[in-house]
Amino acid sequence: MALKPSGGRDWLWTIWLALAAPFVLFLLGPPVGLTIAGGNVLGKLLEPESIQAMVLSLWTTAVCTLCAVLFGTPLALLLARGRIPLRGVIEALIDLPVVLPPAVAGIALLLVFGRQGPVGGWLEGHGVSIAFTSTAVVLAQLFVASPLYVRAAIAAFASLPAEVEQNARLDGASPGRAFWRVSLPLVRRPLLAGAGLCWARALGEFGATILFAGAMPGRTQTMPLAIYIGFETDLDAAISLSVVLLALALVVTWAIRAAMRGA
Amino acid sequence: MAQRSGEVIEVYAAASLRDVLADIKKKKEASNRLRVELSFGGSQDLAQRFLLGSRHGTVFISADERQMKRVVDAKIFRPDHVRAIATNTGSVVVSRRARGRIRKLRDLSKPGLLLAIAGKEVPAGRVALEMIHRASATYGRSWERRVLANVVTRETDVRAVLAKVRLGEADAGFVYVTDALSAKGKVIALEVPSQFRASTTYLAASGNGSRSSGYVFVSTLARPNLQAFFRRYGFGPPPSKWP
Numbered sequence: 448m449a450l451k452p453s454g455g456r457d458w459l460w461t462i463w464l465a466l467a468a469p470f471v472l473f474l475l476g477p478p479v480g481l482t483i484a485g486g487n488v489l490g491k492l493l494e495p496e497s498i499q500a501m502v503l504s505l506w507t508t509a510v511c512t513l514c515a516v517l518f519g520t521p522l523a524l525l526l527a528r529g530r531i532p533l534r535g536v537i538e539a540l541i542d543l544p545v546v547l548p549p550a551v552a553g554i555a556l557l558l559v560f561g562r563q564g565p566v567g568g569w570l571e572g573h574g575v576s577i578a579f580t581s582t583a584v585v586l587a588q589l590f591v592a593s594p595l596y597v598r599a600a601i602a603a604f605a606s607l608p609a610e611v612e613q614n615a616r617l618d619g620a621s622p623g624r625a626f627w628r629v630s631l632p633l634v635r636r637p638l639l640a641g642a643g644l645c646w647a648r649a650l651g652e653f654g655a656t657i658l659f660a661g662a663m664p665g666r667t668q669t670m671p672l673a674i675y676i677g678f679e680t681d682l683d684a685a686i687s688l689s690v691v692l693l694a695l696a697l698v699v700t701w702a703i704r705a706a707m708r709g710a
Numbered sequence: 711m712a713q714r715s716g717e718v719i720e721v722y723a724a725a726s727l728r729d730v731l732a733d734i735k736k737k738k739e740a741s742n743r744l745r746v747e748l749s750f751g752g753s754q755d756l757a758q759r760f761l762l763g764s765r766h767g768t769v770f771i772s773a774d775e776r777q778m779k780r781v782v783d784a785k786i787f788r789p790d791h792v793r794a795i796a797t798n799t800g801s802v803v804v805s806r807r808a809r810g811r812i813r814k815l816r817d818l819s820k821p822g823l824l825l826a827i828a829g830k831e832v833p834a835g836r837v838a839l840e841m842i843h844r845a846s847a848t849y850g851r852s853w854e855r856r857v858l859a860n861v862v863t864r865e866t867d868v869r870a871v872l873a874k875v876r877l878g879e880a881d882a883g884f885v886y887v888t889d890a891l892s893a894k895g896k897v898i899a900l901e902v903p904s905q906f907r908a909s910t911t912y913l914a915a916s917g918n919g920s921r922s923s924g925y926v927f928v929s930t931l932a933r934p935n936l937q938a939f940f941r942r943y944g945f946g947p948p949p950s951k952w953p
Contacts, residue, residue, distance in 0.1 A: 557879070561879050578862075579824060661864075661879075664864075680754065680829070
């Protein structure tokens with residue numbers, strides 16, 4: 448039988464099964480329940496506030512992921528290959544948002560980028576206001592989600608043997624060309640997986656956003672915020688948006704697994 | 711009526727009652743052998759939690775009639791168990807950094823201001839919209855439009871509005887007079903002309919029968935000794951005739 452390992456010890460196997468099976472059911476219950484409840488209310492997605500929330504979530508997370516790739520890739524390269532000062536501190540900084548409660552991130556962002564904060568106050572003096580804008584939404588997402596990409600990118604670059612690029616250089620390729628045409632294609636899949644993870648985390652960002660950016664339809668009320676507020680005002684709309692996020696989460700997990708298998 | 715000893719009363723109350731109920735809890739627990747557990751939120755949020763299934767024997771205090779009606783209509787509380795316990799009036803608070811630009815209610819339409827308000831389902835949000843609407847009879851409809859255009863966040867309860875103004879993130883916010891009083895010195899309360907003022911009535915209900923400690927708790931809230939607590943925090947007395 449496929450379930451049994453070779454050899455005896457069937458009783459131990461039974462105990463494992465008895466503990467694991469209810470756990471799987473527990474994990475399975477909520478998504479199945481949500482899908483069933485959501486089937487009847489998907490029409491709610493066409494309501495203006497739902498559409499606004501989806502559009503806002505889509506473009507803010509896209510900007511967030513692009514920024515994470517743009518600024519995170521060089522950082523990951525430096526950390527994976529170079530000898531840079533304060534490496535330990537930087538690596539700890541990258542790990543921090545992953546374990547930091549989002550509400551703490553929201554308060555911290557507010558104290559620095561809020562109108563009374565050093566950076567926010569300075570920007571305000573120059574006519575740039577972050578408070579209550581979509582920029583605040585992106586900053587919250589970037590702070591909480593981008594480390595996921597950077598971590599994945601560090602691992603990807605670290606797994607790449609240094610000789611690969613060196614050989615390309617020996618064959619006459621410039622450093623830039625060796626990186627773009629040889630190294631990057633080799634780590635494309637893990638980088639994409641990291642970007643996917645970052646995007647998914649940004650899409651789900653709630654705690655930091657509601658504290659730091661506020662909640663205004665069309666401007667700062669992303670899908671998770673619309674779900675939270677919909678819980679109080681329009682439960683069906685909240686359920687329909689939840690189903691969309693569940694579907695996206697499933698797609699992302701599937702895509703990441705596919706990408707990593709290829710790598 | 712003596713309350714049975716060692717009991718726990720769970721109270722789910724509107725966010726604006728935070729300070730006064732904390733005091734009442736202390737007094738109750740000191741003079742009776744019972745425990746009062748307080749949980750605060752926007753009334754619309756609490757009502758939704760009761761509708762989705764909540765234990766019996768708990769007390770619900772809503773900041774307006776509409777949210778209480780939702781749970782009474784769903785037969786979670788009996789209509790004859792609902793009591794009016796206090797009233798509150800809308801107010802506008804201004805952050806210290808914006809006090810130069812906002813001196814009176816009329817100034818709220820100035821371009822570029824960041825205003826915080828509670829969501830339209832939140833009792834404080836409804837009171838705020840009513841106040842704005844009443845003022846527009848004098849200041850004009852375009853004034854109302856410009857004020858609403860300055861709103862940058864719709865918070866889920868009135869205390870979140872107050873927090874945004876206290877932090878200086880929002881220039882001004884629509885709260886209750888009790889919130890303005892609680893943050894005296896940290897925010898500036900605007901003078902609202904009496905003809906613009908809008909108010910709301912707090913309603914309390916308990917789940918179980920008339921012998922339960924929750925029922926007793928609710929009925930004592932309207933008594934003079936506890937009404938003194940509400941008065942101290944700026945609440946008005948319950949309407950003499952209700953409903």
